[in-house]
Amino acid sequence: MRNSFSCKGDLLITHWGFSGPGVLKLSSIAARELYGAKYKFKLIIQWSKLSYSDLSEKLNQLRQFNGKSNLYNTRPLPYLTKRLWIFLLNKMNIDKDKKWAEIISKEKEIMIKFLMNDEYQITNKGPFGDEFVTSGGVDLSQVSFKTMESFICKGLYLSGEILDVDGITGGFNFQHCWTSGWLAGVAIANSLR
Ligand SMILES: Cc1cc2nc3c(=O)[nH]c(=O)nc-3n(C[C@H](O)[C@H](O)[C@H](O)COP(=O)(O)OP(=O)(O)OC[C@H]3O[C@@H](n4cnc5c(N)ncnc54)[C@H](O)[C@@H]3O)c2cc1C
Incomplete structure (x- = not known):
């Protein structure tokens, strides 16, 4: 398991902590490890790209x-x-x-x-309660991407967040949910004809 992650992006400093695209992206990339560490970890901010x-x-x-x-x-x-x-x-x-x-x-x-190299000890995640996307889910190798039907259980269609897709926000999660939902809907309708 990796123990360090990095990403570049805009940083939003709020009254309750760090947020913004850079933080959301980083927390998405490291979702499993941060969960494992109970969201207690060291954050290092590089304020400048200069050498x-x-x-x-x-x-x-x-x-x-x-x-x-x-x-x-x-x-x-x-x-x-x-x-x-x-x-x-x-x-x-x-x-x-x-x-x-x-x-x-x-x-x-x-x-x-x-x-x-500005260090901060992070003690918890933000106040949203839910992550922007739920990391983990049904393994993608178990699902047909053409119909979203499970290979394991015929007649069971899966779409959206129940699948192991993490779109690092910015609309990619929505797009995945809508597209996989549409594919599943069409496939179910076809199967009933
Ligand atoms: C705060 C926040 C911000 C986000 N921002 C973005 C963003 O900017 N861009 C982006 O792409 N993604 C974003 N997301 C992620 C995105 O919202 C989700 O990936 C997406 O909505 C998941 O869609 P879904 O249909 O799979 O699940 P959901 O939208 O969670 O739908 C599941 C539905 O099932 C219902 N349900 C649950 N259990 C049962 C049951 N037993 N019986 C009947 N119904 C049940 C629930 O009530 C719910 O309506 C954000 C998420 C959060 C929490």
Whole structure:
């Protein structure tokens, strides 16, 4: 069983935790393992695609050209909102009121480490109660894709979430449910003729 998963995507930070396309996709990819771990796991967020040396260069430029600006006023990555940047600075134990010019090398290293590898301990899943799709179900090898009839039990037709299909949301689950339902319906009607 794999013990680490990764994915790229937009992140939504809500008052109750992380969500958004990136999180939904990741929780879908790792559905079985997360269930096995009772949804207690470590989440690592890479806030930037930039390499270590590019981030280092970016921070050097801020020290050089925005030296008089407070840390909280000038963000190294424009898409980090001010509130999030201040949250991260607090998490890094770096004084947000410091000027960029006052940053020492150790603090610069901490910033790079956090921007590339920011760790969170996840303790539970979101408040929806149900996952967007139920991972697992009847093995696909046991079903005819032309009619959705079970190979094991003749006259039994299966469609939708009862099958082991996980469409990583974005409408793929709906599409699978509608299509397999239509196929099963047509096949049942034909079998009754
Ligand atoms: C919060 C949430 C958000 C989602 N968002 C998306 C999305 O954005 N895009 C996407 O593609 N998918 C999404 N999904 C997944 C998608 O909704 C499901 O995959 C899909 O609805 C499953 O369809 P289904 O017909 O297989 O099952 P269901 O829609 O669950 O239908 C099963 C039906 O059977 C009925 N039933 C159960 N037991 C019995 C019984 N004993 N007798 C008679 N009737 C019974 C139930 O009441 C229900 O009406 C989302 C799911 C959730 C929970």
